[in-house]
Amino acid sequence: MRALVVDDSRTMRRIVAGILQGLGFETHEAEHGAAALALLECGLEVDLACIDWNMPVMDGLELVVRLRATPAWRAITLMMVTTESEQDKIVRALAAGAHEYLLKPFGPEALRDKLVLLGMIPAGVLAGDLA
Amino acid sequence: MSIAPDTFAFVADLVTRRSAIRLEPGKEYLVESRLGPLARERGLGLDEFVRRLRSGAADHELATVVEAMTTNETSWFRDVAPFAALRGHVLPLLRDSGQSVRIWSAACSTGQEPYSILMALADAPRTVEIVATDLNEQVLGRAREGVYSQLEVNRGLPAAMLVRHFERVGAHWRVxxxxxxxxxxxxxxxxxxxxPGPFDLVFLRNVLIYFDLPTKRAVLDRVARVLRPGGFLVLGAAETTLxxxxxxxxxxxxxxxLHRPLPGAARAAAPGLLPTPARTFPVPVAPPPARRTDPVPSTPQMRGLP
Structure with a gap:
């Protein structure tokens, strides 16, 4: 499985990518929505995108809308990973086409649980298996 | 910090007598992490705190100690598959006598399991009644209140369920x-x-692993008796009745x-009677779920749940 981590914080990208790698994902990183689109337009294929909301150049919600509007990218599972915890923000992201929503801060188990929900990893992968 | 052997022995015996949960040697860290804070709140070291319990000078604390030792972490939709299958696959298997579907969520801790069941069955065509039980009064209080931190709602709760079934209360979320x-x-x-039964479904997940074999059998006997004909037991992903x-x-x-009682399954034991510790059964204990290898749920996407 391949994942794209989109976040303007380098530290955050490293944390998310590290957890995903511990779960067997090959990871790629982009610092905002436009950079993510550029990677995909160049032929990068991913199964999962973990997307922050507030980023410069192109924010996460805009990225979700663009990805859902493009047939070639519709199979990508989209998960918002953000500090935006207002109920209406979650509703907006889901309505735009995000499949899941993970609130920062979170532990490795929470990301693992979301991926189990999405059917991307088996339920039997324990938190202890995480790097 | 390490605890004295007689401290551990006393706590292990107390917990087993009060809850049937066995604390094997090697679980000393659990006693330290659960009871250390209780002792510190009282201005005592752990060994000193337990010495007071042993002397009978703090009998009123015994229930608190057992509660602290038996509380367990829990997440929403744990293992996914039992909940994803509830509405579309399990419900149609239950006999419909025109009554509500009655479900017992045993050892429900802070309530994630019974609420997950209700959320999974939110649009079900039959009415659902849930009795959720736990030994620990403190976690039951939290379950009734239904208030969870952001870290707790992050644990396995689909975002669509969060916005549908919860409301924000400050930094927390309330069912x-x-x-x-x-x-x-x-x-x-x-x-x-x-x-009081009968029930159509009994969720007894990741509980039996803490019991010795005679207790497991006694509990399963009772479950078999309290299930309606055609009802099912749901165990943890790594558990089996085998x-x-x-x-x-x-x-x-x-x-x-699911686990369905065979006709006459509960005849062996008298109602409510627990075997004595001396009684033995020549059958192997099920392996502990140290590393689970259960397969990917056959309902791979929870996006549409239910």
Missing amino acids: RADLRSRVDFRRHNLMDGTP GVHDGFERVEAGGAV
């Missing part, structure tokens, strides 16, 4: 009143029979594994 009012939370010790109780058959439904 909406309509869902809360549908769970009957009760204090109950699995050693003391069952809550080698523990031969009165159940395994049934798969939509990726969930």
Whole structure:
């Protein structure tokens, strides 16, 4: 499985990518929505995108809308990973086409649980298996 | 910090007598992490605190100690498959006599399991009644209140369920009143029979692993008796009745594994009677779920749940 981590914080990208790698994902990183689109337009294929909301150049919600509007990218599972915890923000992201929503801060188990929900990893992968 | 052997022995014995949960040697860290804070709150070291309990000078603290030792972490939709299959696959298997579907969520801790069941069955065509029990009064209080931190709602709760069934209360999230009012939370010790049945489904997940074999058998006997004909037991992903109780058959439904009592499954034991510790059974103990290898749920996407 391949994942794209989109976040303007380098530290955050490293944390998310590290957890995903511990779960067997090959990871790629982009610092905002436009950079993510550029990677995909160049032929990068991913199964999962973990997307922050507030980023410069192109924010996460805009990225979700663009990805859902493009047939070639519709199979990508989209998960918002953000500090935006207002109920209406979650509703907006889901309505735009995000499949899941993970609130920062979170532990490795929470990301693992979301991926189990999405059917991307088996339920039997324990938190202890995480790097 | 390490605890004195007699401190551990006393706590292990107390917990086993009060809850049937066995604390094997090697679990000293659990005693330290659970009881250390209690002792510190009282201005004592752990060994000193336990010495007071042993002397009988703090009998009023015994229940608190047992509660602290038996609280367990829990997440929403744990293992996914049992919940994903509930509405579409499990419900149609239950006999419809025109009554509500009655479900017992045993050892429900802070309530994630019964609320997950209700959320999974939110649009089900039949009415659902849930009795949720736990030994620990403190966690039951939290379950009834239905207030969870952001870290807790992050644990396995689909975002669509969060916005549908919860409301923000400051930095926390609270289960909406309509869902809360549908769970009957009760204090109950699995050693003391069952809550008033009968039930169509009994969720007894990741509980039996803490019991010795005779206790597992006694609990399963009672479950077999309290299930309606055609009802099912739901165990944890790594648990089985094999080698523990031969009165159940395994049934798969939509990726969930269910256990159905065979006719006459509970005849062996007298109602409510626990075997004495001296009684032994020549059957192997089920392996502990140290590393689970259960397969990917056959319902791979929870996006549409239910």
